[in-house]
Amino acid sequence: ETxxxxxxxxxxxxxxxxxxxxxxxxxxxxxxxxxxxxxxxPLELMFVYxxxxxVENNSVPSRFSPECxxxxxxxxxxxxLQPEDSALYLCAxxxxxxxxxxxxxxxxxxxxxx
Amino acid sequence: xxxxxxxxxxxxxxxxxxxxxxxxYSVSGNPYLFWYVQxxxxxxxxxxxxxxxxxxxxxxxxxxxxxxxxQTSFHLKKPSALVSDxxxxxxxxxxxxxxxxxxxxxxxxTKLSVKP
Numbered sequence: 001e002t003x004x005x006x007x008x009x010x011x012x013x014x015x016x017x018x019x020x021x022x023x024x025x026x027x028x029x030x031x032x033x034x035x036x037x038x039x040x041x042p043l044e045l046m047f048v049y050x051x052x053x054x055v056e057n058n059s060v061p062s063r064f065s066p067e068c069x070x071x072x073x074x075x076x077x078x079x080x081l082q083p084e085d086s087a088l089y090l091c092a093x094x095x096x097x098x099x100x101x102x103x104x105x106x107x108x109x110x111x112x113x114x
Numbered sequence: 115x116x117x118x119x120x121x122x123x124x125x126x127x128x129x130x131x132x133x134x135x136x137x138x139y140s141v142s143g144n145p146y147l148f149w150y151v152q153x154x155x156x157x158x159x160x161x162x163x164x165x166x167x168x169x170x171x172x173x174x175x176x177x178x179x180x181x182x183x184x185q186t187s188f189h190l191k192k193p194s195a196l197v198s199d200x201x202x203x204x205x206x207x208x209x210x211x212x213x214x215x216x217x218x219x220x221x222x223x224t225k226l227s228v229k230p
Contacts, residue, residue: 004157006157040222041222042222042223043204043220045217048217090157090158099208099209100146102160102163105160106157107157
């Protein structure tokens with residue numbers, strides 16, 4: 001798991017707070033991803049960045065705002081979240097965006113919105 | 115549209131017995147298939163994948179999976195289960211659009227419980 005790190009590991013926030021999730025990959029990859037994992041639901045792809053450009057945005061509410069300043073770092077900025085946004089947020093990276101490339105995941109940030 | 119089905123929410127096996135975790139998929143083209151494992155409070159760990167070639171794929175921790183095109187299945191197997199294999203297992207599929215990327219679609223997961 002040291003290939004992809006995420007901070008913080010746990011986060012509790014109120015609906016009016018602003019916070020950011022951070023992901024860093026040490027694998028030399030060029031593509032990074034944000035997923036949402038909720039109980040009893042399949043993983044949901046939120047955003048994809050390839051070579052620091054966003055290539056996928058799966059109808060995610062604007063209260064989630066991604067940022068990819070370079071190929072090693074990915075952020076997810078959170079503001080005015082709802083309780084139903086409570087979930088495990090997983091970051092992943094792959095060599096590039098090719099379909100056959102394996103995605104490697106970080107340990108996730110467990111988010112609770114009160 | 116591509117999709118993945120894991121028909122079992124939970125699989126229970128005794129330690130030392132063989133295990134199978136089922137996965138079927140639906141894509142219109144050639145599939146790329148993946149298995150991941152998730153231990154409690156951890157992220158997903160890659161186990162193995164099928165891209166092309168031999169239908170039997172061997173992966174980490176003694177796991178293997180067999181790609182069956184006619185049955186559109188990619189079941190995960192292990193000859194002898196360990197208690198430490200107890201975890202949540204995810205099957206995923208990505209469609210080969212002939213160079214362009216498709217999203218990685220995950221099944222809902224199967225909880226494997228191995229008893230001593």
